Amino acid sequence: MKRLLVLALAALCATAIRVSGQAETPPAWAYPQAPPGTQRPPDDGKVYRLEGSAAGFTATQINDPFAPPDWYPNEHPPMPEIVAHGRKPDVRACGQCHMPHGLGHPESSGLAGLPADYIVEQMHAYRDGRRKSSVGNSIMIAISKGATDEEMRAGAEYYSSVKPQKWLRIVESDTVPTTFVGVGNMRFPTTDGKKEPLGQRIIELPEDSEKAELRDSHSSFVAYVPRGSIAKGQELAATGGDHVENGKIVKGKTVACGICHGAQLKGLGNVPNLAGRSPIYLVRQMYDFKHGARTGKEVALMVPVVVGLSQDDMLNLAAYISSLQP
Numbered sequence: 001m002k003r004l005l006v007l008a009l010a011a012l013c014a015t016a017i018r019v020s021g022q023a024e025t026p027p028a029w030a031y032p033q034a035p036p037g038t039q040r041p042p043d044d045g046k047v048y049r050l051e052g053s054a055a056g057f058t059a060t061q062i063n064d065p066f067a068p069p070d071w072y073p074n075e076h077p078p079m080p081e082i083v084a085h086g087r088k089p090d091v092r093a094c095g096q097c098h099m100p101h102g103l104g105h106p107e108s109s110g111l112a113g114l115p116a117d118y119i120v121e122q123m124h125a126y127r128d129g130r131r132k133s134s135v136g137n138s139i140m141i142a143i144s145k146g147a148t149d150e151e152m153r154a155g156a157e158y159y160s161s162v163k164p165q166k167w168l169r170i171v172e173s174d175t176v177p178t179t180f181v182g183v184g185n186m187r188f189p190t191t192d193g194k195k196e197p198l199g200q201r202i203i204e205l206p207e208d209s210e211k212a213e214l215r216d217s218h219s220s221f222v223a224y225v226p227r228g229s230i231a232k233g234q235e236l237a238a239t240g241g242d243h244v245e246n247g248k249i250v251k252g253k254t255v256a257c258g259i260c261h262g263a264q265l266k267g268l269g270n271v272p273n274l275a276g277r278s279p280i281y282l283v284r285q286m287y288d289f290k291h292g293a294r295t296g297k298e299v300a301l302m303v304p305v306v307v308g309l310s311q312d313d314m315l316n317l318a319a320y321i322s323s324l325q326p
Contacts, residue, residue, distance in 0.1 A: 202319065
């Protein structure tokens, strides 16, 4: 019965897209991709250091997927082996992308404070083909296929135990620095100081490009969102778009987010917390739900929630949700 429900909801999603006449493609700004052939410069042997840390690492060590840097080991619980080092050849250290404090980078995701069972559920979804991405996600799929259930559980319990923190500054703007996407699919501002119109995009950048490349867990991010998008997202998140016409309540295009994610969008039970998360990550998930890149009984309730959303709706919701305190 549950399987039939999932199939029916997926069919509803596809039908709604066809009826609306949309020929959607993923918003490139939400799925940053480095140009083919992009490479880091050769390691010159320099040892990098950060204020407040006794550690020092070369570029090779900083980018080692099986021993990523831990600049501030006293600021988080002891990391299990799967988080600190992974297991060669296919299971990269969780800490490389999600970092020891679990807040991650915009091109990956934040895991801090998520329910452990939810994290394990997502690993199984990657492994079983129920979670992909509209532009591919080969790294997580490979890791999930190589990891044991015990390793998944150890990583999940670790990140669940880490308290989420404010990691993002939201700025409403008409313009944004010109940018490029570098190795690892992180977006950076160009060094010439030029700006361009933001338009209907969210551009998420490190506050300090050099420290972000060093994987400094003290160096946070800023997201530029269109003017007015936070208020629009707040209205949609609170009401689902319901409104009154001629004295009657007209149902909106979605449902209030707090019904499942809690009044402050900090999660309920095994439903994940959303407040303060990367806005481009949130847009990716809404788009992937709508277009069938995430499937299965665990996500069936999200399909009717997102099927009526335009990309501008997703942008507005993400801008508002990301502005909240985690």
